Amino acid sequence: MLDRPALRSAGGQNGSVTSAGDVLVIGASFAGLFSAAAAQRAGAHVTVLERDELSDDAAERPGVPQGGQPHVLLHRGLVATQQLLPGLREELLAAGGVPLDTGDIPWLSPDGWLPTGVSAFEIVSLSRPLLELLVRRRVLALDGVELRTGVRVRGLSRAGDRWQVTCDDGGCYVADTVIDASGRSSRLPRWLAGLGISTPEPAVVEAKLGYATRRYRASRPLPLDTGVVVAATPETSAGALALPVEDDQWLVCGAGYGERRPDRDTDAFDRYLRSLSDPALADLIQLLEPVDEVRIHRQTANRRHRYDRVRRWPGGLLVVGDALTAFNPLYGQGITVAACQAQLLSRSLGRRLDRRATRRVQAELAQIADFPWAVATGEDVRYPSCSERQTLGQRLSHVWSQRVNQLAVGGNITCRRTLGGIYHMMVPAIMLFSPRIVGPVLVSLIRGVPPQGPRPAALTAIDGRSQLPTRGAGSSAGGHEADASPGPPVSPQPGL
Ligand SMILES: Cc1cc2nc3c(=O)[nH]c(=O)nc-3n(C[C@H](O)[C@H](O)[C@H](O)COP(=O)(O)OP(=O)(O)OC[C@H]3O[C@@H](n4cnc5c(N)ncnc54)[C@H](O)[C@@H]3O)c2cc1C
Secondary structure, three states: OOOOOOOOOOEOOOOOEOOOOEEEEEOOOHHHHHHHHHHHHOOOEEEEEEOOOOOOOOOOOOOOOOOOOOOOOOHHHHHHHHHHOOOHHHHHHHOOOEEEEHHHOOEEEOOEEOOOOOOOOEEEEOOHHHHHHHHHHHHHOOOOEEEEEOOOEEEEEEEOOEEEEEEOOOOEEEEOEEEEOOHHHOOHHHHHHHOOOOOOOOEEEOOOEEEEEEEEEOOOOOOOOOOEEEOOOOOOOEEEEEEEEOOOEEEEEEEEEHHHOOOOOHHHHHHHHHOOOOOHHHHHHHOOEEOOOOEEEOOOOEEEOOHHHOOOOOOOEEEOHHHOEEOOHHHOOHHHHHHHHHHHHHHHOOOOOOHHHHHHHHHHHHHHOHHHHHHHHHHHOOOOOOOOOOOHHHHHHHHHHHHHHHHHHOOOHHHHHHHHHHHOOOOOHHHHHOHHHHHHHHHHHHHOOOOOOOOOHHHHHHHOOOOOOOOOOOOOOOOOOOOOOOOOOOOOOOOO
16 A cells, blocks of 8 residues: 555656666665765665654754764765765855864874874864754755655565565655665664564674763864864773864763763763863863753664675665664764765666675675774774673784874874874775885884874963873974874774
8 A cells, every 4th residue: 555655666857767766765864865865866766764853954853862972074974975965065164164184183092192283184073963954955955855754664565576665654655776774773674574584683892982972162262273182092991072063162072981981960071071191171171161961872882784694685675874884983984984885876876776786785885884893893892891802813903003003193194194094094904004104113113112292282272281291101202203193093093
């Protein structure tokens, strides 16, 4: 029974038949919106179903409970979204997004402060609801993309060689291709079980990371306009970051593991920031006015579905974004991975997908998550609160990247640039073994690592003190190639 309008049958806006057919996307968050843009580029007529009622403002909403937490779009994600939605970067800036050079952000890594001051990868910092709104407006302006809100999908079935999607208001939609972009809470395994298709249990690596974020306003100019990061380590299990966003506001976020998860009590939040291995964030909030209460979020496990391994996987069904692979968000990868997956879809959805083609595309979608998964889980297993233990391979990989990070902290620009490039998904991880990295690493095995540089001056201006002790060995700027900083190291860094 079709008691809601079925999708137009393989027809474009003018009733013309397109080889891409009708595509139905479940979920109108980033993965769903990017997929819709990609399918539209490939020539499909697209309908997006979203359970939340959405308004045309930058509001938080129940379907995205993480909306109040800081969200960073890595540089690769910025590039990918620009390709999907040309001109988006300028729109983010026009709406108040703050352009940041990640090389300027004071960053306390586990091995000491990374040097600041040399141009690196750009990010545009803004709140998640505003970013989502701007992306949504652009996608909905595309010809042939429709959004239906307040519609919760509750099941999938076959209708001949097409899909029928049923919703909790009794409506049904028919499509050639269905893309599940319904996030961590995806019910796809259950829906597939109803069709007699069993799927393996997802791989889960849970480090028990908790976020606590408070929004502040800067009512006067600050000595620091870049944000600041104090990274957690397995020894401290506690870190934090602050980012400027639109409207002269800042998001200040504590991110701690296990027993060190910050809670929503405002006094406890202040104490948490003061307890970190550097007082930069505790000092910063003294210069800011709180705008709202502390918001916490604890659904942060790495969770990966291996749908690419399901032999009976049906034709015309694809899964993207958090519904396929959800990461510990600290590494800032989810939106970027969704954008890269959409780039793949824009090349793959130009024709209807039979079973074989669907399996191939689903395997390629899974591959895009391989490296980010390795980064997030490889780092998380080092924490005592993690559900899994470190493998020998992960241990060796960490020893190598830690040495490269120590060289970066000691001022080696190539090491810093390479780590930043890998982390921002701009260069492959194999670059960690290029001769320009291996050489300094080998030299450091004989001569030792250079001493780390000083605490960034912008922080001294915040707390009014001249010098604070820094974490790790040494505090001299000696041994620096230059005051250079092209982005964060690959594994032990939050998502900037
Ligand atoms: C605390 C936190 C911080 C994060 N920080 C970052 C960051 O800095 N950088 C980054 O890149 N990523 C970050 N992420 C990850 C990021 O939020 C997601 O990767 C991103 O939102 C893309 O997810 P998605 O679109 O796949 O799913 P979601 O954002 O979870 O959206 C799923 C959508 O599907 C809808 N939906 C669900 N079920 C149904 C249904 N049955 N019918 C209809 N609609 C449905 C939901 O309402 C929602 O709109 C963070 C995540 C968390 C939890």
